[in-house]
Amino acid sequence: xDFLTRIEELRExxxxxxxxxxxxxxxxxxxxxxxxxxxxxxxxxxxLKSDFPTLSLATVYNNLEVxxxxxxxxxxxxxxxxxxxDGDLSSHTHFVCVKCKAVEDIExxxxxxxxxxxxxxxxxxxxxxxxxxxxxxxKCQNEKQEE
Amino acid sequence: xDFLTRIEELRExxxxxxxxxxxxxxxxxxxxxxxxxxxxxxxxxxxLKSDFPTLSLATVYNNLEVxxxxxxxxxxxxxxxxxxxDGDLSSHTHFVCVKCKAVEDIExxxxxxxxxxxxxxxxxxxxxxxxxxxxxxxKCQNEKQEE
DNA sequence: AACCAGATTATAATTATTATCGTTTTATAA
DNA sequence: TTATAAAACGATAATAATTATAATCTGGTT
Numbered sequence: 045x046d047f048l049t050r051i052e053e054l055r056e057x058x059x060x061x062x063x064x065x066x067x068x069x070x071x072x073x074x075x076x077x078x079x080x081x082x083x084x085x086x087x088x089x090x091x092l093k094s095d096f097p098t099l100s101l102a103t104v105y106n107n108l109e110v111x112x113x114x115x116x117x118x119x120x121x122x123x124x125x126x127x128x129x130d131g132d133l134s135s136h137t138h139f140v141c142v143k144c145k146a147v148e149d150i151e152x153x154x155x156x157x158x159x160x161x162x163x164x165x166x167x168x169x170x171x172x173x174x175x176x177x178x179x180x181x182x183k184c185q186n187e188k189q190e191e
Numbered sequence: 192x193d194f195l196t197r198i199e200e201l202r203e204x205x206x207x208x209x210x211x212x213x214x215x216x217x218x219x220x221x222x223x224x225x226x227x228x229x230x231x232x233x234x235x236x237x238x239l240k241s242d243f244p245t246l247s248l249a250t251v252y253n254n255l256e257v258x259x260x261x262x263x264x265x266x267x268x269x270x271x272x273x274x275x276x277d278g279d280l281s282s283h284t285h286f287v288c289v290k291c292k293a294v295e296d297i298e299x300x301x302x303x304x305x306x307x308x309x310x311x312x313x314x315x316x317x318x319x320x321x322x323x324x325x326x327x328x329x330k331c332q333n334e335k336q337e338e
Numbered sequence: 339a340a341c342c343a344g345a346t347t348a349t350a351a352t353t354a355t356t357a358t359c360g361t362t363t364t365a366t367a368a
Numbered sequence: 369t370t371a372t373a374a375a376a377c378g379a380t381a382a383t384a385a386t387t388a389t390a391a392t393c394t395g396g397t398t
Contacts, residue, residue: 076278131223147229167329182314
């Protein structure tokens with residue numbers, strides 16, 4: 045899907061959701077689409093600041109969350125801002141709840157048996173590989189229904 | 192591998208590395224081994240604080256890093272402390288450099304063609320799944336050699 | 339027992355993110 | 369257009385996680 049189509053898609057989604065499509069929203073999305081580096085809010089902010097001097101960092105944070113909610117942008121690290129450790133070194137799969145940040149082990153023979161080949165190293169050194177699921181855990185699902 | 196064996200392994204590794212095996216190091220490791228919740232440093236700290244009132248939070252942070260370096264503990268989220276976003280929603284795989292936190296796309300037909308079945312939901316709602324590699328990127332590898 | 343590298347503690351500093359609040363835009367309809 | 373209400377924006381303050389610092393203290397070795 046090309047650039048302009050994706051902007052149109054954003055426009056359409058905003059209309060459906062009944063939220064305004066602001067200049068800032070578009071520009072932030074554009075930077076993300078044009079980027080290959082999986083940027084942080086800070087990076088996006090700095091790229092736009094020269095052209096839009098009044099842009100606020102908080103606006104970048106907010107809009108990235110909105111775009112995620114619309115489903116047209118992906119947050120790579122649902123656990124950002126909380127270091128988490130595991131003493132179990134055996135190969136296994138995690139499920140991360142995007143709401144409460146709980147991490148659960150996934151018990152599945154099928155998934156455990158999947159062989160993931162190492163990618164071409166290209167000068168990199170591969171130290172580990174994991175499969176990770178994200179979603180909403182049982183507890184948070186139940187709380188949602190009570191509303 | 193059982194509990195005591197793993198403590199012995201820690202003892203052995205510390206000797207090899209020439210670093211002291213402190214009371215705190217052992218206790219922090221024990222908590223992690225006994226835990227199923229993939230705890231944060233803060234959680235581990237709180238669990239130990241009552242039995243070891245002088246324990247410092249910084250010590251927990253430090254030791255978790257040491258244990259990771261020794262390879263007997265795994266940090267789940269190499270990107271903790273920086274939110275990162277991706278505008279590319281197609282199914283693809285990431286490589287995260289543990290040193291500079293760069294995120295690169297992995298281009299591999301083989302890996303892209305892997306089918307990962309959804310796990311049993313168990314009341315959960317699965318929203319996404321990813322394969323992630325961690326390691327050291329080309330740039331950081333080169334810098335290392337210059338030392 | 340004495341030494342020393344490294345660890346620990348307490349605390350200060352830093353950094354990323356979120357909240358607040360007055361002002362400004364956007365979308366819609368007269 | 370212009371009026372209007374809802375929502376977003378921008379500036380900055382507040383919060384929370386993590387890291388750095390400096391003064392002791394310890395584990396392991398001689």
